[in-house]
Amino acid sequence: MLVICFFYTFVVPIKQMQMKLAVMTHSTFFVEEDKILTTLFNEGMENLHLCKWEASPIYSERLLSLLNEDNRKRTTVHDNFYLKNEFELGGIHLDTIDTPIPEGYKGKVSRTCGDLSLLKDTVKISKYVFFSNFLLPKQENSDTKTYSLDLLEKAAKSGYINKNVYAMGNINLETIPIAKALGFGGVVLCEDLWNRFDIQNQTDYRDLIHHFQKIKRAIG
Numbered sequence: 001m002l003v004i005c006f007f008y009t010f011v012v013p014i015k016q017m018q019m020k021l022a023v024m025t026h027s028t029f030f031v032e033e034d035k036i037l038t039t040l041f042n043e044g045m046e047n048l049h050l051c052k053w054e055a056s057p058i059y060s061e062r063l064l065s066l067l068n069e070d071n072r073k074r075t076t077v078h079d080n081f082y083l084k085n086e087f088e089l090g091g092i093h094l095d096t097i098d099t100p101i102p103e104g105y106k107g108k109v110s111r112t113c114g115d116l117s118l119l120k121d122t123v124k125i126s127k128y129v130f131f132s133n134f135l136l137p138k139q140e141n142s143d144t145k146t147y148s149l150d151l152l153e154k155a156a157k158s159g160y161i162n163k164n165v166y167a168m169g170n171i172n173l174e175t176i177p178i179a180k181a182l183g184f185g186g187v188v189l190c191e192d193l194w195n196r197f198d199i200q201n202q203t204d205y206r207d208l209i210h211h212f213q214k215i216k217r218a219i220g
Contacts, residue, residue: 018220019176019179019180019184019185019186019187019219019220020046020047020166020185020186020187020219021045021046021047021186021187021189021215021216021219022047022048022049022130022166022186022187022188022189023040023045023047023048023049023188023189023190023193023212024049024051024168024188024189024190025037025048025049025050025051025052026194026199027051027052027053028052028055028199029052029055029059029063030199030200031199031203032197032199032202032203032205033063034063034066034067035205036197036205036208036209037063037067037071038066038067038068038071039205039209040209040212041067041070041071041074043209043212043213043216044216045074045212046074047074047076047090047186048071048074048075048076049075049076049077049078049093049188050063050064050075050076050077050078050083050089051078051079051093051095052078052079053078053079057079057080057082057083060077060080060083061083061086061087064083064087064089065087069088072087072088072089072090073088073089073090074090075087075089075090076089076090076091076092076093076108076110077089077091077092077093078092078093078095081102081105084105084107090108091107091108091109091110091127092105092107092108092109092110093109093110093111093112093130094109094110094111094112095111095112096111096112097111097112097113097115097118097122099111108127109125109126109127110126110127110128110129110130111125111126111129111130112129112130112132112168113129113130113131113132114131114132114133114145115145116131116145116147116151116152116155116160119131119155119160119161119165120159120160123162123164123165126164127164128164128165128166128185128186129164129165129166130166130168130188131161131165131166131167131168131169131184132168132169133145133146133147133169134147134152134167134168134169134170134171134175134179134184135147135149135152135167135169135170135175135178136169136170137170149178152182153182156182156183161182161183161184162183162185163183163185164185165184165185166184166185166186166187166188167179167182167184167186167187167188168187168188168190171187171188171189171190171192172192173192173214173215173218176215176218176219177218180219180220186219187219189212189215192211192215193208193211193212193215194208196208196211
């Protein structure tokens with residue numbers, strides 16, 4: 001807590017900005033999904049990332065068909081890139097920095113990058129970039145890079161973090177003010193949202209929507 005208070009004192013007055021919010025879908029398809037996504041759009045969600053690794057594209061097609069045209073334009077797809085043109089989506093997202101853009105593709109491209117040293121170059125070739133290792137806890141026997149708050153602050157002062165970089169990883173109501181103070185242009189909401197709804201046993205998703213509203217207020 002002392003570290004965060006110190007951080008606020010010296011960084012927040014310099015880095016205040018209007019943040020953006022991207023929402024990543026649950027990794028699994030489920031019955032209430034189109035209803036929840038439509039409600040989130042109605043509550044002000046402007047950037048949905050459809051990310052269903054290793055799932056059959058037919059399920060993505062069905063989900064997209066249940067969203068209206070305006071909401072599909074606010075949706076970015078992480079695989080099965082043909083969906084972008086077929087459903088007139090907002091763009092495509094490449095989950096690694098070395099994934100090539102599909103041949104002949106013209107449109108918005110965003111990327112994920114987990115390495116601070118590669119962040120500047122990745123931003124140059126992307127609409128925006130998800131920095132995937134934001135305040136992740138260290139885990140034994142893991143190859144995932146972790147960065148302390150001190151390292152992130154130094155990266156911010158060196159210009160690695162800007163309005164086109166979104167914090168992704170340990171994002172919740174407690175860490176959003178830190179991301180804002182560091183100068184991230186947005187945050188990516190995933191587990192902290194979907195943990196509010198049991199896809200196997202629940203149909204009432206009011207708690208999830210209520211939490212989304214809190215997140216929206218937190219980013220300003």
